[in-house]
Amino acid sequence: MTVEPSEFYRQRLREASPTRAPGDRRDAFERDRDRILYSSAFRRLAGVAQVAAVREQHLLHNRLTHSLKVGQIGRRLAQRLLDENSEFHGGLGLDNRQSLPDVVESAGLAHDIGHPPFGHAVEEVLRRRMSAFGGFEGNAQSFRVITKLAVRAEEYDGLDLTRATLNAILKYPRYVTTVHEGNPPLWHDRSHGEKWGVYRSEKSDFEFARSHPGGGEVADESPCGCGQMRSAAAVLMDWADDISYVTHDVYDYFRAGLMPLDALSDREQKFLEYAASNLKWPEDQWPDFETAYGVIKKDMPKKAWGETRVDRVQLYQMLNELITRFMNAVEVTSPSTVTVRAEEQRQAEVLKKLTFFHVIERPKLALAQEGQKKIVGKLFDGLLKVYEPKAGRMGSGKWPILLQEFHARLMRECDAGEYLWADEERASRAVCDYVCLLTEDQAVDLYSRVTGLSVSQGSIFGAWFD
Known part of the structure; x- marks a missing residue:
């Protein structure tokens, strides 16, 4: 039986016709968001670190607050693009275009839901333990939690989300054995990523999420032609994740006295040497990093954090300006695809490297x-x-x-x-x-x-x- 494109992306793998309580007017994508938000797997993220331990005395972001902000930024990104481009639908079809913000927000809420206690710090431990048994990857574990481990109904495992939402959660839509079978993507190509994001045990959910109305798997329209292209919603979620990470963590650690944003010149040479040795871009693009560093340095606070009202207002304004700049870097390239300008991606990379240099690499x-x-x-x-x-x-x-x-x-x-x-x-x-x-x-x-x-x-x- 042929399914209309407008209904295709609303389909669920396990629940043919979801039952609704009397008076429930939510559409399929709104119910996806609520299923994630109300799951205990999502609530658990309040007890998982973003960078430092959740018990720190400073008020730092944890995985829950980070995920909430990723979802919010992603929703605003989608809303802006829809407002500015009447033909843009992000791959959901024109009939579903107004649901794109719900899909992107749901993906943002769920993107870290499978990350282990203590976050990225212990992922290598689990990779070693699971190396002979299908491997371990935080994004693949998130997809597994959503499709298999989270509990909602007695009749099936997982949250049984719609096809569109599952595809948006797939930040790295490939198995470990199919990473970059073609040419590696350019560093600024947000339509792909370097990692893998699904276990073979979730094959049926993965194939369901990646199929399209015409049959077969989602086509790869990217310049590199290396397969496993992200959906537009996944690109927006991934960029929202970066925006949240490079702004809110910088905000946290400047206030905590770990990132001297007002005195970057004091250790500038060591930082640039560190960045040069850890940058994955081609060497001939190093001048672009230095240029981006100059832009970011100019925007940073001019005096040390002092806990005053003025300090708080100025830091908030800086944060708001950075988020707005990064959000405005997203551009529509077709009715179903988006891209992010390289200039803003370089600036985000500078902020990532500053966080690693001043915080994550600290001996303590x-x-x-x-x-x-x-x-x-x-x-x-x-x-x-x-x-x-x-x-x-x-x-x-x-x-x-x-x-x-x-x-x-x-x-x-x-x-x-x-x-x-x-x-x-x-x-x-x-x-x-x-x-x-x-x-x-x-x-x-x-x-x-x-x-x-x-x-x-x-x-x-x-x-x-x-």
């Missing part, structure tokens, strides 16, 4: 992250020891019920022929899924239980445990 943070890696590594190994390969089950009684449920769900996938998990792979993926749905406090608490560090003072309460 690096030392804390080493401890965080050990917590997650030992927790993963401790939980995996419960697996009984001969019985094909997770040990019962003394181990988290949720972990046992994750393992049982993987068994059901095998029985249904959805994905054939080998015993050790099934156990490792169940543990990985479980760890990636813990907050940092929950991870530390469970680590203390597993290692015996808090036997004498541990509480019997904890939803993450039973």
Whole structure:
């Protein structure tokens, strides 16, 4: 049966005709946003760090506040483009064009939903543990949470979002084995990314999200022709993510005294040497980075942070000007595609490098992250020891019920022929899924239980445990 394009992007993989409560006037894309917003997987992000630990005394962004702002910036980007271009629909078709802001916001809310406790710092730990079992990648885990792990209905796993929203969440729409099968994209080509973003176990959800009304997978219209082109909504979400990261984190760490934005000249030479050694652009484009650095430096505060009302107002104005500039860098290139000007991308790269140089590479943070890696590594190994390969089950009684449920769900996938998990792979993926749905406090608490560090003072309460 042929499906009208206007309905095609509203389709859900599992729920043919969603039931509505009397008086519910939300359309399919508005319900997507609400399903994400009300999920416990999303709420958990309040307990996951953006850069520094969530328990810091300074009021810093965490993954939840970051995701809320990514969603808001993405919505405003989409609204502006729709207002300025009557033919632009972002790949959803003209009948669905007014729903693009909901789709982009939903993708922004969900983009970090699968990131583990302590964020990027411990991803390498999980990559090593999962290297023989399909790998680990934060974006792929987010897609897995949305499609498999989040709970909404008894009849199916995941949140069962529309095709358009799932495609918007796919920041890197490719498997690990298909990264850049063609020519690598240019550094400023936002239609692609360097990473991968989906596990083979989510093949049916991935193919559903990437299909188009004419049949087959989404066509690649990019200059590099390297496959796996992002949707326009995913491009907007990805740029909104960068905007939030390079502005709100700079705001946090200037106020906390870690980024001397008023005195960048004091360590300018060392910073430029650091940036030159860590920049992935071609060498002949280094002058462009120096030019962008000059623009950013000129816009920074002229005096040290002092907690006064004037300081707060001036910093807010700087933040607003940067966000507006970056948002205005997005341009429509066709009714279904967008691009971001290279000049503003260079300026965003300068702010990223400043954050790494002054904050992320600091010895104090690096030392804390080493401890965080050990917590997650030992927790993963401790939980995996419960697996009984001969019985094909997770040990019962003394181990988290949720972990046992994750393992049982993987068994059901095998029985249904959805994905054939080998015993050790099934156990490792169940543990990985479980760890990636813990907050940092929950991870530390469970680590203390597993290692015996808090036997004498541990509480019997904890939803993450039973």
